[in-house]
Amino acid sequence: MIAKERLCLVTLLLVCLLSTTVQPANILAIFPTASYSHQMPLLTLPRTLAQRGHNVTVITTNPFNDPMPNYTEIDISWTYDYWKVDKSPNKKQIVNLQGRLGPMEAMSMFVKATNILVDLQLGSPEVQRFIKYLDDEKPKYDLVLYEDLMYIAFLGFLHKLGHPPLVTMLTLPLLCTIDLSTGNICNPSHIPEMMLPSTNVMSFWERLKATCFSLH
Structure with a gap:
């Protein structure tokens, strides 16, 4: 039993030492x-x-x-x-x-x-x-x-x-093109573009404008 406890202590000590080595x-x-x-x-x-x-x-x-x-x-x-x-x-x-x-x-x-x-x-x-x-x-x-x-x-x-x-x-803030390059979901009709004066509450025309801007 004592041998097992010593082994556990030695193992724990080694883990602590190795974890602080960079x-x-x-x-x-x-x-x-x-x-x-x-x-x-x-x-x-x-x-x-x-x-x-x-x-x-x-x-x-x-x-x-x-x-x-x-x-x-x-x-x-x-x-x-x-x-x-x-x-x-x-x-x-x-x-x-x-x-x-x-x-x-x-x-x-x-x-x-x-x-x-x-x-x-x-x-x-x-x-x-x-x-x-x-x-x-x-x-x-x-x-x-x-x-x-x-x-x-x-x-x-x-x-x-x-x-x-x-x-x-x-x-x-992320642009749609950057979202796409990193694999993120890009939905300009719901997520406002940084370059456009829109909020997260957009009218139909604002959504259309944001989509056209992203495609451009």
């Missing part, structure tokens, strides 16, 4: 949006993971520039230059947020602008250096954090990293 993971976070209100909530997670001992690389438009040995920032803050109002002859501006736009116009503008910006970001010296590092060193990554907006081209990193698990994050 192996550091290599994590890549991809947050391309040039928006402070997007970046700060998203960056909280990778920053905290680094503070807990994990090795984190972040593609971000808002680097902290606060060196940590296990926290690497790929700085694409220059993306903001393409969102600013610039009246000079050689302006870089791609997106103009100063005018009044309807939902369809706004969504079309964001889609076109994002396609251009993603090409610029992936082709930038900062990201190209990281891609070369992946090709040369072939490091193993255990997890990818991804801002689930219109940045699908960045998911090409999954192929280079050996298809690690992907966790999508968002600091906005």
Whole structure:
């Protein structure tokens, strides 16, 4: 009987010891949006993971520039230059947020602008250096954090990293297209779209408008 009790105690001790052991993971976070209100909530997670001992690389438009040995920032803050109002002859501006736009116009503008910006970001010296590092060193990554907006081209990193698990994050209410990409049910006739001025109580015409907007 005493031997069994000792065995149980030893087993319990081993379980407790093993449960508190954490192996550091290599994590890549991809947050391309040039928006402070997007970046700060998203960056909280990778920053905290680094503070807990994990090795984190972040593609971000808002680097902290606060060196940590296990926290690497790929700085694409220059993306903001393409969102600013610039009246000079050689302006870089791609997106103009100063005018009044309807939902369809706004969504079309964001889609076109994002396609251009993603090409610029992936082709930038900062990201190209990281891609070369992946090709040369072939490091193993255990997890990818991804801002689930219109940045699908960045998911090409999954192929280079050996298809690690992907966790999508968002600091906005879900759009129907994002619901569909994650396997969630999307019913625009009952769930109001973020871009439309509707509540959860919609008239027939509001339901029809929401459905047409989602199909568009």
